[in-house]
Amino acid sequence: MKKIKLDLKNVSPFVDEATVEKYAEKASDFRNDLLNGTGEGSDFLGWVELPSNTPEELVAEIEDVATHFRNTVDVLVVVGIGGSYLGAKAVIDALSHSFDMMTQENENPIILYAGQNINEDYLSELKEVLRGVTFGICVISKSGTTTEPAIAFRVLKALLEEQEGEDASNYIVAITDKEKGALRTLADQKGYKTFVIPDNVGGRYSVLTPVGLLPIACAGFDIKALIAGAKEMQKHLLLTSFESNIAMQYAAFRNALYDEGKKLEILVNYHPKLANISEWWKQLYGESEGKDGKGIFPASVNFTTDLHSMGQYIQDGERTLFETVLSVALPNQEIAIPETEEDLDNLNYLAGKRLDDVNKSAEVATTLAHVDGGVPNFRIIIPRLDAYYLGQLIYFFEFACGLSGYMLGVNPFDQPGVEAYKKNMFALLGKPGFEDETEEINKRIEE
């Protein structure tokens, strides 16, 4: 089997060799910190060994529960926010037919999402489409106390109970901490089927635990292939030499770019199915690195679509950005451009060419133009879009993120900044225990 590759050709000219060397020298130590738990945040390194250590029995249990849902429901609502849904959505969207809801042969439940916002229209409309439909709920929260998914679950559970009566609990699975949190208490009391999120795996690193694996299996995709791909990458990233370790290279070069004033990284795809891989990646890198007044800001675009909107800025705006292009080597489908006799649209010069040839030309053309415009370009080559290579990609990004955070000098496994909005919101809503904050925030608003 092939491996995903990292092409540095269009990054190297933008960085000082000595700076890269500085990070490259440290890369091996940081790699050891990840493997041996000797760096900051070492309580949250459970993800490092997940691909090689996930027990077969757990995979079989996930597949059994997925089969139960695939046989009993038409829709599965995944309730979660951040790392508790982004990985599953990223993989499911990458592997699904682009027009899934229009295909007749879909034997798997439609996967919908809730709890990733607090919007009243969204949840009302979701309830509207679920009314009268056989649906299940997969509620995911590591802490078991996050407000957004807790509200959505309460609302959807009420609808499910209204429709299924005493049987409702057979349509619910909860993925949460083994003993802590409100969701654990509720699940135990109601007798829901549960899966555990290991203590030592943070939300944004949890896609290869039941958090990602169960929804992906319910959608009908091959979780064993996903894990096998991740395992292959895990083996590869054990390599100690900088020249052969693509995670060390990516981490070192992006930190060198940061030192050169490139403060913003744009993850680029030329494949619409990868759009949500970018959303997952943004949380992974944003929450891991954006702290202590530092960190590359992760952004994303979908090309060629966004070349007709953001293309102008990337080519010509502030020179503080670099791109990381996800390039899928081979499409899974084939379509050639037809020839017409009249050639009224002047496209006969492309007749017979595959669409992918045109897409690849756009990719090469754009990369060259952006490099000429002062935008360094990493290129990650994914042999094809399937579960195995997505597993490789996920593990590569996770490992590189850990390394990159250490190179930046931050703890890549905490997210203290996320608490600030929560504290204010609880104060505004008058949550018990936040009385002093409520008084303070009300004064501030009235001023």
Ligand SMILES: O=P(O)(O)OC[C@H]1O[C@](O)(CO)[C@@H](O)[C@@H]1O
């Ligand atoms: O799984 P939980 O505990 O509901 O958390 C969801 C998300 O919220 C955060 O904790 C941020 O508030 C993320 O790190 C996490 O992925």
